[in-house]
Amino acid sequence: MSRLSAVLTMTLLVISACGDDPFRQVVDIELPNHDPAPAISVELVAGDSIVRHSVARSYGTQDERTEEELHYEMVLYRDDAEVLRHGGTTQDFTDPSTNPSNLVLPAPVDSMPARYRIEVNIPGLGSASSEEMMPTRPNARVVRFEREGALSPDGERVDALSLEISDPPGPGNYYAVAVGYRGLGATRCFNNQGVITCDSTYADFSLIAQTPNPLVRDLGYAYAMGLSDASFDGQDYQLEVQFSSAEASENASLFVEVFSLTEAAFRYLVSKEAFDRARGNPFAEPVTVTNNIDGGYGYFIVANRRRLMLE
C-alpha cells in the first residue's frame, strides 16, 4: 500500500508539472466574423451651442487593431434641414489635447420638439445614421431645499432637495437629474505694460448626489440619476435627493438640472454605467451596451433640459 501511495503521488506531481499552466488553456471559440462599421457618438442637448461627437471604427475582439486614418463626413439635420456639416479623420481623436469632439453650432439647440438626424459616411467603411425626436422640455419644480437638512446613510449632514417632476400622460418618458453649482472656473491675468488685468470665467461643476428612491437608476457621472415614468405616468412625482455642497464657494450658485431623455439615450446610459461598474470584476454579470446607430455602433443622445436654481 505504501508503494502504491508513492506511485500515485509521483504520478500526480509529474502530470501537474506538464505544461506552463495546466489549469488554463486558450480555446478557439468560433466568434462570428465581424464586419467593421462606423462607431459614432453624438450628443445634442437643448440650450447648448455645441454638439459633442466622436467617430471611430469597430473591430472584432479577436481582430488586429490597425492604426489607420479614416476620413469621415458628418451631417446633422433638424427636421430635414441641414444644420451642421463637418469633415475630419479618425486620427483627430487620438490627441485629446486638441479637444476634437466639440463642434460649434450656428445657433443654440432649440428646446422645441423637432426631429434630429445624424448621418456619418466613412468612405471605404460605410455609412451610419440615427434619428431621434427632441423630447419635450421637462416640467419640474423645487419643492424644498435645505442646506444640511438631511442625514446621509453614513450619518453625515448633507443638503436636502425635494424635486417634483410633472409627467405628461403617455408612457415612454425618461428623465435624468443632476446637481451642480456654477462657480469660478478659471482666472487668467494679463500684464499689459505694467497694468494687470484679470479675466474670470464662470463654469458649471457637478456635485455627487444620491437618493433613497429604489426606482432611480445610475446613469453615470454626467447624467447622474435616471428615472422612467413607468410607475407615475401622467402624474406628479416627488424625488428626494441628498448631496453635499461643501466644496462650493460662498459665491457659487447651486442648481439642479432635469433632463428629458429619449428611450434610446436612457437605455444607453444605463447599460454604459453598468458596463463601467463591471469592468475588471470577474464576478459581475456581463453587460451588453446598447446602441441606437443604424449601420454602426455608438449612441446618438438627444436631450432637453430645465435648470432650476436652488438659491
Place this chain on the structure above:
Amino acid sequence: MSACLWAGVLTGQTTVSGYLTDAASGEALLAANVMELRTGQGAVANEYGFYSLTLPRRDSLRLRFSYIGYGSRDTLILQPPATLAIDLGLQSAAELETVVVTSNQGERIEQRTQMSTVEIPVAQIKRVPALLGEVDVLKTLQLLPGVQSGGEGATGLYVRGGSPDQNLVLLDGVPIYNVSHLLGVFSIFNADALRNVTLTKGGFPARYGGRLSSVLSINMKEGNLNEWEGEGSLGLISSKLTLSGPLRKGRTSVLLSGRRTYADLIAAPLLKRTAGPGTETDLGLYFYDLNAKLQHKVNDRHRLFLSFYNGSDVFRTEISEETETYGGGTNWGNLISAARWNWQVGPKLFVNTTATYSRYRIEINSLSANGEDEFRARYFSGINDLGGKMDFDYVPNPNHYLRFGTGFTHHTYHPGAVSLLNRAEDAVDLDTLIGSSSTSAAEVYAYLEDDISLGALKVNVGLHLSGFAVDGEFYSSLQPRLGLRYLVRDDWSVKASYSRMQQYINLLASESLSLPTDLWVPTTAQVRPQQSWQVAVGAAKTYRSAYEVSLEAFYKKMNNVLSFREGASFLLGLESDWQTKVTQGRGEAYGAEFFVQKKEGRLTGWVGYTLSWNNRQFEELNGGRAFPFRYDRRHDLSVVGNYDFSERIGLSGAFVYGTGNAVTLPIYTYTTVNPQAGTHWSNNYYPDRIETSTEKNSFRMTNYHRLDLSVSFRKKKRWGERSWVISVYNAYWHRNPYYMEVGPEWVCTEDSNGGTSCGYGDRLVVSEVSILPIIPSVAYTFKF
C-alpha cells in the same frame, strides 16, 4: 415478528397496520411494501415505516412484507379480526447471506403513481467514485437525468431548467439553505448518517410546496435500537465517524456522526515555520459536520425524535508580530434542529407533528491593529427559520390514501450588513453599521391529497394552499396537483402529471460562480413570488425483474424568476438596496429524460440521458429578447456502474458528458467618448473603449466530460468489516472549464537586440480556466 391481536367490532373489513423496520437496527423502512397475495391489494409504508391496509374480511389473509435489498416475509393469518397490528422486522439480504431477488420486492417503478421521482439507496451512493474519496450525496444526484451541476466542482442542483434556490432541500423535514462546503466542492451531507435520499423533479404531491423545481428529501438514520454499531473512514482530506446504538434497548436510541477536514492541521506548522521568530500565527482552514439524533418509543403508538445538525466552513488567518496584528477570514454554516412526535391514532390514522429551527449564517471579517490604531470590518448575512407542521396519513380503505396537513414558518432575513470599527490616533473614531436591516416574514400552508386506486388507473390528486406575509404585503396561492398512472400491463405503465408551484424566497447568486456570499432574500412588495407550472408524461417498465426503465418528457413555465441586472455583482454595494440590483422575468424549460437503473445483483448502476432546452426572458436584459439560460445543457449523459467481482473486490465507474454552459463573450469593440450632459464649458474629452456583444449567452464553453474510477478491497474482520478504496477523479484529466475569461493576448516578439520582449497585445483571446485535474485518492473505511 410480534403480533398483537386487538379486539374490534366485527365489520366486513379487516385493517392491518403497524411498522416495518430493519430487523437488526430497528430503522424504519420507508416505502416498504405490504401485499395480500390472493387479492393483490397492497399498501406502502410511509417515511416512518407505518403502513395501513384495509381488506375485505375473509377466513384467512396471506400477507407478504417486502423491501428492496431485504428478504421478504410471508404471513398467514387465520380468522383475522377487524383490526390487526403487525410490527415486522425484515432482514437485509446481506444478513441472510444469500441474495434473494424476487419480482415484487417493494413497489416497482411502473406501479408507483408518483413520476419524476428517484430514490437512490445510500449504499449505492457510497459506491459511486468520489472526489478525493469523499462520498457526496449531491454529486451523485447530479448524475441523474434532469439534474445538472452548475459546473466543475459545484454542488448546486439545476433541476429541469430551474436554479439552485428552486430546490427544497429537507433534512429530516427541516429546510436547509446552504448545502455546500468548500465553495461548492462538497455537500454538507455525511452519507454515513443518512437513511434515504429521494429527489422529486415533477408531479409534486400536494404536501410539498415553497419551491418551483424539486424536492430533495434526506432523512437521517434514526439509530440502532438493538445494538451498538459504528462506521467511519479516514481519507486524504477528511475523516468521519458515526456511532449509533440503544440507550435503552428496543426503546431509546442515539445516533452521533461527525466529519472534519484537516488541511489546517497540516498547513499550520508550515505557516508557523515561514512566519519567522517572534510571530504568532493562527490558521483555520477546515469544514465540519455534526449530526445527532435521539429516538424514543414511548409505547406502540407514540414515538419521539430529536434531530440536530451543525456544520460550518472556516477560513481564517491571523498573524501577530511585535506591534502589529492582521488577518481575516470567512466562515459560513448551517444549524438545524427538529423535534418530532409520531402518533398512531388508530389503525387507519397516523399523525406526525414537527417543530423545526433552521439557521444559515455567513460572516467575513478583517482585522488590522497597530499599537493604538485598530481597524475591524465584519460583513454578515443570514436567515433564520422557526416553524412547525402537522401531517396526517389516513387510509380509510385500500382505494384511498389521504394525506392532509398544515404548517407555519417565521422567517427572519439578514440580507447583508457591514460593521466598521476604526480607531486611529489622528482620526475621528468610527463605529457604525451599514447595510440592509433585517426583514421578517410569515409563511403558512395547508394541503390535502388523495391517492386513489381505480383498478389499473391510479390517481394522485391534491391541493396546496400557501400564504406569505412580508412588508405589509400578503401573497397567497392555490396550487392544484395531479398525477396519473395507468397500468397497461403488469410490467409497464404510462404516467402523466401536472403541478403548479409558488415560492416566496430567492437566492441572489452570480450565474458564474456558486459562493457562500449568495444571499437568500424574501419576496417583497417590489419583488413578486416566483411561480411555475409543469406538465410531464412518461412510461415506466421493469425488465426481467431487474431493470427499471423510464422515459419522461416535461414542459415547465416559470414566472418572476430573478436575475441580477447587467453589471451587477454579488458583492452588493451596501449603499443601495438589493432590490435595485435585480430584475424579474420568465423562464421556459422542456425536454425528455431516459433512465434505466439496476439496483440488485453483481452489476448495479444506471444510465441517464437528458435532452433539454432552457431559456429565459427579461425586459431589462438582452434587449427584452429571450436567451439561453446559462445552464441550458442540450445533452446530458451519465453512466454509473458498480461491479462486484467477489465479496472482497468491487469496481465502480462513472462517466458524465454534458454540453458546455452558455456564456456571453464580447465580439466587437469600439472607441467612444463619454457623454457630458451639455456641459459645454468643459474641454474635457474622455475617450473610452467598449467591448460588448449583441446577444446574451450566445456562446458555449467547451463540452464537459469526465471519467471517475474506484476500486474497493473489502475484508471481513472479527470486529466488523474494513475497506481500502482507491479512486481517481477525472481519470483522463479533461480540462473541464470552471469559468471563461476574455483578455488581451500575451505576445512575445524579438527586439532589435535579438532578445525577446513580451507584453499584452491588442488582440483579445478567450481562455478557459479549469480547477480540478486528475486527482487520485485513497481512503480507509470501517464498519463494526
